Amino acid sequence: MLIVDVLLAGFTLGGMYALIAMGLTLQYGVARIMNLSYGEVLVMSAFGTWFAVTRLDWNPVAVLLASLPLGYLASWLIYRVLMMPLVRRSGAGPALEVDSILATFGLLFLLQGVLLLAFGGNYYSYSYLSQPVDILGSQVAANRLVVLGFAAAIGLGLYLLLTRSRLGTAVRAVAVAPRFAPLVGIDVWRLSAIAFGIGGALVAGGGTLLSMFLPFSATMGVVFAMKALVVVIMGGVGNLLGCLVAGLMLGFAETLVARFVDPGLTLAVNFALFLLVLLLRPAGLFGRVAR
């Protein structure tokens, strides 16, 4: 059935976008680092997964369980070692945004260079649960269902962490009012490192999930970082619900256009949607202009 096809494809793609954007919004909205190398981390994780699956015979789901904490650790380290000097120097001022863009731009080329050196410019993929499953008369590759399920589970886990735990509430407090956070004993730098790390866990998990159903190459990180940024801004910086809605919007727009119009137009539709949202709501779907 066509409608089931479109729904499943839209939710899988949109869910992936939402998940990746949530990580970026944590890094930008809480840690206040505009991480341009975000997409490269995604691709690194995809290649890491490919290596573990094809060379070490790991199950992709096991790789997912490893890539989440690894992504956290690596990003936490990047914040503590590479970003901390910039954070200190900026004194929480606006200089951090520019500095972090420059620094992560450098990191982008470094990571991409390493990937190109190791894997070249070709597309890679591996086969995982690619046999079709029948859902209400539609044939869907089983791996997409696995991806959709894990994306939903990780998104839900993040939501619960941020809204139900004290640590998560503290992370949101830093997002909305970093100046006041020390009043309740929150160490803003420590929490920023944690938020940056959680963002890294999400994008690493996203890379592993991506590799389960899409081919990937060393240079495609930029496109994903751009899409994630579009989703973050569309949804309203720092807003998880905004990420979810905007991510799904983007996923469905792409699916519909690719299916019924022309696959070559997806990017154009992305940006048309982006512009439309910004024209109607300049601070994003769920953002407030000033707080």
Added chain:
Amino acid sequence: MLEIAGLSVRYGKHLALDDVALKVGRGEIVVMLGANGAGKSSLLKAVGGMVKREPGASIRLAGTELAGLPAHRIVGAGLALVPEGRGVFGELTVRENLALGAFPHRGRAAEADNFERVQNLFPRLRERLDQAVRTMSGGEQQMVAVGRALMSAPAILLLDEPSLGLSPLMCKELFQALARIRDDGTGVLLVEQNARQSLAIGDRGYLLEGGRVVGSGSAAALGADPAVRAAYLGVAHGEAA
């Protein structure tokens, strides 16, 4: 209990706070009076680590030196600050603001008790636990700010003009709550423009002028001092109260 000495704050060339010394004991309300720009907010911010202190300051709480600690460690050591403008998390709910009040370890042990206590102190908050603080009235937000500070089980509570912008009724409610907080054994350092009401509930007071402490005494003595009455209570010299 809280002993401050040699506390100075400089904004560029301007010395906003000059070698201030003061004490706040357990279970007493100490009122800090001063005109606009006297340095009252700078004093509290300096104690709370929110502005840079000049070297040589000593801030001792129950004998422990706090002057070297960063802002986020001060509240954990027992000094909770409610700053000018309240500093609440407007996007979060009342419940979340109060839960964050217990973020420092010292607030964890008796968190449930303190949560109950804050709601008894400010019954209005009980009905509004899931409201976003930004949507509350100024007085209600002030209650959230004081409640949040109490959630860390502070030894000393530092309040910067909590009555600012409150209706007389709200103001009275708040001052009654402060008296109860004091009676529970917490020390309160209260910066106020509202000299009449604060001296009425206060135990002792200091006068701050141009960044210096220029006078101190019991609340009763300050309230009776003609110079204080002229400057802060709007009573002309020689006029009967």
